[in-house]
Amino acid sequence: MNRKKCFVIKDLIKFYGKDGLEGETKKWVDDHLLTCSDCKSWMDTYKEDNEDFENISLTDKEKALIKRVKLVFKLGIGVIIFLAAWVSIWLFV
Numbered sequence: 001m002n003r004k005k006c007f008v009i010k011d012l013i014k015f016y017g018k019d020g021l022e023g024e025t026k027k028w029v030d031d032h033l034l035t036c037s038d039c040k041s042w043m044d045t046y047k048e049d050n051e052d053f054e055n056i057s058l059t060d061k062e063k064a065l066i067k068r069v070k071l072v073f074k075l076g077i078g079v080i081i082f083l084a085a086w087v088s089i090w091l092f093v
């Protein structure tokens with residue numbers, strides 16, 4: 001078994017679902033998956049661990065966007081709490 005080839009294949013599988021692989025490369029991976037049960041089971045496990053396997057690039061963008069929205073939201077709440085505390089200090093002191 002060519003372990004170095006398997007290493008490359010497993011790396012390529014991450015791009016397999018989002019049309020990141022084309023033509024010769026995809027065929028190369030397909031051919032290898034047919035003959036290598038190790039890589040085949042690795043891909044099945046990878047798919048199970050990544051339910052959004054088919055839309056990895058999209059969800060990565062969405063994840064980044066959600067992260068930013070959450071950060072802005074947290075900052076906004078922080079500012080509101082700070083202002084509320086600041087105003088109440090001025091009102092009640």
Ligand SMILES: [Zn+2]
Binds near residue numbers: 009032036038
């Ligand atoms: Zn392999």
